[in-house]
Amino acid sequence: MTGVKVSQASSIFDPALLSRCISCGFCLPACPTYGLTGDEASSPRGRITLMRALESGTLPPDDPTLAEQSSFCLGCRACEPVCPAGVQYGELLEQWRGYQWAGRGRPLVVRLLLIVADRAWPHRIAGRLRRAARTPASASGSGPGPWLMLGCFERSLFPGVSKSALALAPELAAPDRQGCCGALHAHNGEPERGRQLAGQLGAQLPGKIVTTSGGCAAYLAAVIGRDRVTELSEYLRDKSFGEVRIGERRARVALQDSCHLRNGLGVWREPRALLSAVAEYVELPGAGRCCGAAGTYALVRPRDSRRVLDPKLDEIEAAGIDYVVAVNPGCLRQLRQGLRRRKSKVRAVHIADLLRQASG
């Protein structure tokens, strides 16, 4: 474990970040968990109060509410764009989990996932199994880019996504040997390790990196710089595509935003513009709200994850759409499973796959 042992409670948070919140409460309506409970403790403002209590020692480090709330938070960062004070809540949560989830505090499933993501061999095996589309520079990882980042879980769960991305943008180089972007680590109690991995990936793929995962895009951009990271729908924004048809008519599609892509990078217009160009676009009322996948959340807190997801599934089914489109593998998995459970006719697809249909 590379989790940093914090000996003194006074060094958990960056004081400049922690002092920013003035407790105005403007974040409350944006927070999905506050929406579930109505309890101040599960709001961003309340959680910052808890962080401050931990930092100042007015709550003991083993206080059960600290453990519960640091885990109950989805980490969706919906509180950030609505915060006039500019509180960097996502950063604070990383620091908080770095403390709460150090060592034994970390949920077992998270420990397992980090072990997998931390090692190169599972990705290599996954890479071989999925028979990645080869590009000239793919083996070495040298060259100017732009590079397609394969994503450590996406390449095993949804190998077709990178294939579609490469079909849409054949100029991208996609070397097989590339590590994890570190987002998983950063969001699950290992912020230092996360930064280290992001740095390594940035060095492996020098130049512009294109990703099919909103979550990876936001994290990687935060570490190696926004100018070096482009999410796929941003990258494709000037390309033109055909249409996605269902029989005689245009397909009806809706988007589920990736929280970190929307709240962290401010990218939400681009996927909408692409979808509107290839199909009949329907805006779901809660498109910008978290689907409950939230990285490891769906595994760590499956019941809460479903409570967050359920109203969204209602919206999706009520919208009369053919496809709900995701821009992040976690959301795709979450939506697919939810819709399958309900035996819904609506299909969840990644934007790369949908656009490929439109161009094929």
Added chain:
Amino acid sequence: MPDSTRIPQPVLDGLRAIAGPENLRLAQGELAVYARDATPLFSGRPDAVVAPADTGQVARILRLATEHRIPVIPRGAGSNLCAGTVPLTGGIVLSTVRMNRILEVAPEEMLARAQTGVTTQALNAAAAACGLFYPPDPGSHTVSTIGGNVATCAGGLRGLKYGVTRNYVLGLTVALPTGEIIRTGGRLWKDVAGYDLTRLITGSEGTLGVITEVTVALLPDPSTSRTGLAYFGSLAEAGRAVSAILAAGVIPSTLEFLDRSCMDAVEQYAHLGLHPDAGALLLFGDDGDEAAVARSFERIAAACADCGAIAVQTAGDITESEALLTARRCTLPALSRLGSLTILEDASVPRPRLAEMVARIGTIADRHQVTIATFGHAGDGNLHPTCVLESAADTEGIARAEKAFADIFRTAIELGGTITGEHGVGAAKLPYLTERLGAEQSDLIRRIKTAFDPAGILNPGKLGS
């Protein structure tokens, strides 16, 4: 789990029985988050937090608390700026979050009835769905609850033309500290049966009873509303423009001003492309039928030009208007970008004294060597001078700020104004209240408080204490 709280076991058992165990919070971490509201420098951890479901439960909780002499602090969204919901001496925080249903919108009577925990924005949305609107719009309307708005008699950006919360409250259901339930007013526009308890309880800041249900008057939704900006060299010039606009016979729905520091903070958050050099900004808006709005905009623009405006712009469409208003509402939190401790005040003066008040705030800031950024509801003479400090650890700076604010309050009173226009007294302004009201009125207020709350359990350390 043992209950590690100062509240006696029979009361805990009672709270559980009344509201259900799942709606009672007792763990230290769960309580810590209710120690404060949006007011800096005030905090106090409660001993319990309970979230009742209806008026009956609220009344039973209050009766129990009075029997056992335990403080009860009613709390809506905790977005108030007067430390009105801080449990200064511990006790039970009574959260209204579960009472969040809109009970009725009656277009033929032009009124709405809602439970106390409904947000101002949700109430307004329900009214809008029937072609009506609820005019009071405090800056925190997306979060604040209607019960909290009534309890503080919240103001907002439309005060000049439409008045404030008290002008719209028709009736209240209130649970008294002694456990009785009263219904004041009702659905009537005319009703003089008895003392006007509706008005007394409006603005009573949770010290006389707990408001559980509210009936408010609505107005027809105006067909057109527009917003514009005028830039000036200084806030005092903008203040003079306010007088000129009103003298021209226009009553705009919104007339707000921001000084340069506030403009910078807002620009950092909202990226509106505000004028880079102007010393102050005047945000104006009007609503009504299209021709009337166009006429008032012409007169406003002319008055601004006469007062030396650097530039006058009008927003192109609704989205742009809304962006301007949203940015204005965010001024206070955005100011914390300049320093993490923002202490804001709420002095109000008669409109003709506005420019003078602004100038004197500048002098006071210089005298006490503090940074004061000022914004406010210029049309109402209501100012929010805000002292920006590096951090809450700057005790010496805080002491200077407190001296500056004492001077500001005194100046406001001297100019015929008041210590708080719309935020309320709470714990924050209580020390200055007698100065504003005089000893006789303060005594009367205490007697009224005792009549409602003989055991003194409701929101102690605030109004009436």
